Amino acid sequence: MLLVLVLLALITGIAAMAAPSATAADAASADDVAAGEALFAANCASCHGLDAQGQDGVAPSLVGVGAAAVDFQVGTGRMPMQASGPQAMAKPAQFDQDEINQLAAWVASLGAGPAIPTAEQVDGSLGDAAAGMEVFRTNCAMCHGSIGGGGALTQGKFAPSLLETTPTHIYEAMLTGPQSMPVFNDANITPENKRNVIAYLEAQDAGSPGGLSLGAIGPVSEGLWAWLVLLGLIIGATVWVGARSS
Amino acid sequence: MGAKVNTAAAGTANFVDDRTSIGGFVKFFARKLFPDHWSFMLGEIALYAFIVLLLSGVFLTAFFVPSMETVEYEGAFETMHGVEMTKAFESTLHTSFEVPGGLLIRQIHHWSALLFLAAIMTHMCRVFFTGAFRKPRELNWLVGFTLMVLGLAAGFTGYSLPDDVLSGNGLRIIDGVVKSIPLIGSYTSYWLFGGEFPGTALIPRLFTAHILLVPGLILALIAVHLFLVFLHKHTQYPGGGKTDRNVVGLPLFPVYTAKAGGFFFVVFGVIALVAAVFTINPVWNYGPYDPSPVSAGTQPDWYILFVDGALRLMPGWVFGIPMEWEIFGYTLSMNILTPALILPGLFFGFIALYPWIEKWATGDRGEKHVLDRPRNVPVRTGIGVATITFYVILVLEGSNDIVANLFHLSLNDLTIFFQWAIFILPPIMFWVTRRICMGLQRKDRELVLHGHETGTIVRHENGEYIEVHSPLSEQELWLRVQHEDIAPLEIDPEYNEHGVRRKGYRWDRFKQSLSRFYYEDRVSPVTKAEFDEAQHHHGHGNAEADLQAADAKDADQRLTDEWNKVEDQAK
Numbered sequence A: 001m002l003l004v005l006v007l008l009a010l011i012t013g014i015a016a017m018a019a020p021s022a023t024a025a026d027a028a029s030a031d032d033v034a035a036g037e038a039l040f041a042a043n044c045a046s047c048h049g050l051d052a053q054g055q056d057g058v059a060p061s062l063v064g065v066g067a068a069a070v071d072f073q074v075g076t077g078r079m080p081m082q083a084s085g086p087q088a089m090a091k092p093a094q095f096d097q098d099e100i101n102q103l104a105a106w107v108a109s110l111g112a113g114p115a116i117p118t119a120e121q122v123d124g125s126l127g128d129a130a131a132g133m134e135v136f137r138t139n140c141a142m143c144h145g146s147i148g149g150g151g152a153l154t155q156g157k158f159a160p161s162l163l164e165t166t167p168t169h170i171y172e173a174m175l176t177g178p179q180s181m182p183v184f185n186d187a188n189i190t191p192e193n194k195r196n197v198i199a200y201l202e203a204q205d206a207g208s209p210g211g212l213s214l215g216a217i218g219p220v221s222e223g224l225w226a227w228l229v230l231l232g233l234i235i236g237a238t239v240w241v242g243a244r245s246s
Numbered sequence B: 001m002g003a004k005v006n007t008a009a010a011g012t013a014n015f016v017d018d019r020t021s022i023g024g025f026v027k028f029f030a031r032k033l034f035p036d037h038w039s040f041m042l043g044e045i046a047l048y049a050f051i052v053l054l055l056s057g058v059f060l061t062a063f064f065v066p067s068m069e070t071v072e073y074e075g076a077f078e079t080m081h082g083v084e085m086t087k088a089f090e091s092t093l094h095t096s097f098e099v100p101g102g103l104l105i106r107q108i109h110h111w112s113a114l115l116f117l118a119a120i121m122t123h124m125c126r127v128f129f130t131g132a133f134r135k136p137r138e139l140n141w142l143v144g145f146t147l148m149v150l151g152l153a154a155g156f157t158g159y160s161l162p163d164d165v166l167s168g169n170g171l172r173i174i175d176g177v178v179k180s181i182p183l184i185g186s187y188t189s190y191w192l193f194g195g196e197f198p199g200t201a202l203i204p205r206l207f208t209a210h211i212l213l214v215p216g217l218i219l220a221l222i223a224v225h226l227f228l229v230f231l232h233k234h235t236q237y238p239g240g241g242k243t244d245r246n247v248v249g250l251p252l253f254p255v256y257t258a259k260a261g262g263f264f265f266v267v268f269g270v271i272a273l274v275a276a277v278f279t280i281n282p283v284w285n286y287g288p289y290d291p292s293p294v295s296a297g298t299q300p301d302w303y304i305l306f307v308d309g310a311l312r313l314m315p316g317w318v319f320g321i322p323m324e325w326e327i328f329g330y331t332l333s334m335n336i337l338t339p340a341l342i343l344p345g346l347f348f349g350f351i352a353l354y355p356w357i358e359k360w361a362t363g364d365r366g367e368k369h370v371l372d373r374p375r376n377v378p379v380r381t382g383i384g385v386a387t388i389t390f391y392v393i394l395v396l397e398g399s400n401d402i403v404a405n406l407f408h409l410s411l412n413d414l415t416i417f418f419q420w421a422i423f424i425l426p427p428i429m430f431w432v433t434r435r436i437c438m439g440l441q442r443k444d445r446e447l448v449l450h451g452h453e454t455g456t457i458v459r460h461e462n463g464e465y466i467e468v469h470s471p472l473s474e475q476e477l478w479l480r481v482q483h484e485d486i487a488p489l490e491i492d493p494e495y496n497e498h499g500v501r502r503k504g505y506r507w508d509r510f511k512q513s514l515s516r517f518y519y520e521d522r523v524s525p526v527t528k529a530e531f532d533e534a535q536h537h538h539g540h541g542n543a544e545a546d547l548q549a550a551d552a553k554d555a556d557q558r559l560t561d562e563w564n565k566v567e568d569q570a571k
Helices: A002-012 A030-043 A066-075 A097-110 A129-139 A167-176 A191-206 A219-242 B002-020 B023-030 B038-061 B087-097 B102-129 B138-160 B165-179 B185-193 B202-232 B252-277 B302-313 B334-362 B378-398 B400-407 B411-450 B474-481 B505-519 B528-537 B544-570
Strands: B070-072 B084-086 B324-327 B330-333 B452-459 B465-470
Touching (some): A030 A097, A066 A167, A167 A191, A219 B252, A219 B302, B038 B252, B070 B087, B084 B087, B087 B102, B102 B378, B138 B202, B138 B334, B165 B302, B165 B334, B330 B334, B334 B378, B378 B400, B378 B411, B411 B474, B411 B528
Antiparallel strands (some): B070 B084
């Protein structure tokens, strides 16, 4: 059994991965790879090609993107892509996790790439939120906003809000750099700091200490609120106070 | 019991009056009349927001440490543990998370600041559109304008005090703007920051400006502003019996003392409600200032957004010409100077001087205490709407990333759109507003001349149909015909009868062209002669209503005749 696993790892190229982690892809069987290939042919090949080599100007090659990229793209519903536009939009996932794992196993078998992180790697409770804040502020906040509320990029592209994203998908996004996002490999942001970032984002789940956060997008929404609600309510009161019985 | 209280009150009042002669003042103020309208309370909102700012600000000074000395955070907030920060930032976190009620007071203070400026600008709009800035109130317009600018200064200095990333980014922009000033720019920046940005001197300096200098000036100018309101007496909206020589209203005591006193608590209450429910300026999200990171959604508070917007709007190249020039080895950054200093300078200059601009156009020297209905001054109303459009475009451009993200638009296209819109939309809005105003004036003429439509159609015996109009009440008529019909200025000719050129002719010509711009196309109010003519034209004494009455009388008469005939036959 061990021999089979080692052989499989060699074939799929996962052995090339420096991470000694026991990943989902490690457990992938030949059956999974075959099932993944079938799923891929039916759902992805029209753009990426039957051999996943991609087509110029249509879809990139998936050789070497790794299981993490598949898990992120398919798991967040970005792939299969619903419509072409400035960027692929997230939507409810089209496949269940088993199918995603099968697809990931097949894509991972095409060439070495980052694997799906383990539960421990993405467990925010093991991280340090304050250290995560500093990493986030330096590397992530310029696009995603100070606590991950999201922000605009050029030409209609945008950095999505991270407040509802699962820890695994956050980790995978850092690892694979989907769409406009840069890749933050393990030399750039260490696995430990990636977990710290997750801890920082999870610390936001408690909500803002100051009350409702108005989208956590900064002073613009505060200004809008000051005009519409604060001044609006008070002007309503002036009309009421100013109304005379006469 | 009541008698006892009265005696005690009278005794105290006597005691004070005997020693200060204050009775006269109290009587004067208590009987001072004020006209009643909800829009006269907009300035009051600003005043009350300022009082709330003072009260909450005093609380905050008890805990804020205006120091840029660095410490390691050991307080209650988890995601800041062990982070290096200045004492200013640490004490802000301390106030927010460890001082009981501290966060609420901080949020009350910040929401009040946003409200303060929103109320000032709304109040300015009311004064502008009703022409309340006209003689003798031009100076008070200037005082109010200065208060608005000081409000911006108070807001910006306060926003920067916590020394967080967001406000630090704002200060860095200010630093860049200051450095773009030719010749003295870099010296001014060094002087402001006490060396290279950010330095360690700024927060204490901003603190002094924010809690002493600026509020002191604001307080003094508020006193001048209100004194002038008392001196000039309050303006009033047009209506029957209201003229430039009287004030129709209610006394300060007891009516307005009760209303204004109560209204203060309404304002305070609404601020407290919003502050208790909605986060504002969560500096704990932004983190302590560090010159390197800039987050998405980095914007100043809304009232500075127009400057940010102008900076974002300004292209680096205009039709291929670079906007950064190098002259004798010195860099002149027109791409910063133009949007951040020249444009706001012109914009504010125009607003400050507007009363004089309009005075040149009207050539009117008389005092105006009755307000204009905005429709009756179409050009002014148009200018106002165009100015608001211009300002709103700058604010939206200052928020362009938020707008683009919210509506899934392209940030680049949005900026290109605003770059054109800033030149095209204000003139369009001016024209549209002016046409709407003139349309409303024509509607007023129509009403005065022909009365209200009643929807009643009467058929005469000869088969003619006529719609009955009911005449306007005297109050309705007054409102629609009271305003002045201002014609463009007539000026003396360039040369006198001896063929000598007149001094000041060019200036007069300028005023005349301005005056034509304002009053060439106009809808005059109905004159007495026109009104009488219309009454006469409709015949039957007064109006069609009389006609109807006459018809009804005829019908009665016929019925009576008919009845008499029947009775005769019965006999």
